[in-house]
Amino acid sequence: MTSLAKKAGFVGFIALFVAASMFAAMRYAEAQSNPNSFNRLLKPASERNAPPATDGIHDPTSDGTALLQTPLEAFDPLAKSNSGNYVNWNQALDDGGIAPWYSVSNPNAAPIVLDMNIVREVKGSMPNVVYPHKQHTEWLDCANCHPAIFIPMKGANQISMASILLGEKCGVCHGKVAFPVSECRRCHSQPKEAAARQ
Amino acid sequence: MSPSARGRRIGILCAGLLPVAFAWGEYADVILNSRSEAEGVAPVIFPHWFHRIRFRCSVCHVELGIEMRVGSNSMRMDSITNGEYCGACHDGQTAWSVDNCDLCHSGRPGLATGIQGGHQTGGPGKY
Numbered sequence: 390m391t392s393l394a395k396k397a398g399f400v401g402f403i404a405l406f407v408a409a410s411m412f413a414a415m416r417y418a419e420a421q422s423n424p425n426s427f428n429r430l431l432k433p434a435s436e437r438n439a440p441p442a443t444d445g446i447h448d449p450t451s452d453g454t455a456l457l458q459t460p461l462e463a464f465d466p467l468a469k470s471n472s473g474n475y476v477n478w479n480q481a482l483d484d485g486g487i488a489p490w491y492s493v494s495n496p497n498a499a500p501i502v503l504d505m506n507i508v509r510e511v512k513g514s515m516p517n518v519v520y521p522h523k524q525h526t527e528w529l530d531c532a533n534c535h536p537a538i539f540i541p542m543k544g545a546n547q548i549s550m551a552s553i554l555l556g557e558k559c560g561v562c563h564g565k566v567a568f569p570v571s572e573c574r575r576c577h578s579q580p581k582e583a584a585a586r587q
Numbered sequence: 588m589s590p591s592a593r594g595r596r597i598g599i600l601c602a603g604l605l606p607v608a609f610a611w612g613e614y615a616d617v618i619l620n621s622r623s624e625a626e627g628v629a630p631v632i633f634p635h636w637f638h639r640i641r642f643r644c645s646v647c648h649v650e651l652g653i654e655m656r657v658g659s660n661s662m663r664m665d666s667i668t669n670g671e672y673c674g675a676c677h678d679g680q681t682a683w684s685v686d687n688c689d690l691c692h693s694g695r696p697g698l699a700t701g702i703q704g705g706h707q708t709g710g711p712g713k714y
Contacts, residue, residue: 438613439613441693444611444612444613444616445611445612445695446611446612446616446618446632446694446695446698446703447612447632447693447694447695448629448693448694448695448696451629451689451692451693452689453687453688453689453690453691453692453693454689454693456690457634457690457693458637460613460634460636463636463637463640464636473614473615473704474613474614474615474636476636478639487639487640489639489640489641489642489643489646490641490642490643490646491643491645491646492646492650493642493646493650493651493675493676493681500643500645527643528639528643528644528645529643529644529645529648529649530645530648530649532645532649533644533645533648533649533655561655562655564704565615565702565704566614566615566635566639566702566704569614569704
């Protein structure tokens with residue numbers, strides 16, 4: 390390849406990159422300026438799990454950023470979900486996709502799992518909440534939640550979606566690190582009819 | 588300035604603007620910057636996703652005593668090198684040691700301490 394062709398190719402690549410950047414910037418500007426644009430705040434699938442260099446919080450000029458693993462590389466073999474990291478962490482744990490340690494010093498320590506469901510009857514037409522201790526104790530220790538977040542006594546905790554959205558109760562984790570509250574039916578899972586029949 | 592140099596400059600400018608326009612980090616990434624920038628290093632980004640693949644929540648949040656609320660832990664490099672907080676693993680044995688400053692201190696300048704994600708849209712409508 391002649392140096393001229395090489396130069397033309399490089400200029401072409403830059404022009405394409407600039408054009409793509411401008412198109413993306415225009416699309417973003419339009420989404421920001423038009424309050425009625427479709428899916429105004431919803432991140433398209435192509436922009437999920439961005440690599441550190443383009444995730445907006447890592448410094449792309451830092452040498453460390455370039456060495457970090459990309460989320461997609463880690464998530465590829467794991468069970469998927471529709472929100473959060475787009476990984477179903479519980480399923481990944483159950484099917485052996487991940488095998489996180491339960492102790493910092495002992496890789497073979499097993500979690501103390503409590504298999505006890507708490508059914509909370511809720512107001513209105515939403516299905517009742519079934520809270521599974523099992524899935525929670527696979528990750529957490531009793532002391533993570535009791536007694537600071539939830540008093541370990543039946544009927545002692547008043548929980549509302551408003552408080553959860555403000556980061557209290559379930560919202561201490563759900564909406565920050567565990568699956569977000571947009572997944573209504575993962576908690577509100579027991580239909581009212583079924584509850585009435587029992 | 589030659590045209591290609593100008594193009595390159597514009598390209599770099601656009602590449603710099605793009606991520607700011609679109610991305611909000613990975614869900615549950617924690618930004619720690621209550622001390623970092625004031626003491627002359629880049630903000631810390633803690634990826635929850637990377638760590639939960641390897642450790643269950645209670646390892647850090649009970650065994651190591653790291654409070655769950657962002658910003659409520661008084662983490663300093665001297666406590667970390669003494670084996671507290673991150674230093675319990677980042678000691679060159681379980682995980683790489685703290686001499687790799689920029690693997691943690693890799694945040695953009697000016698980031699505020701907090702947890703990323705909030706809601707899957709990540710936009711201004713988040714609660």
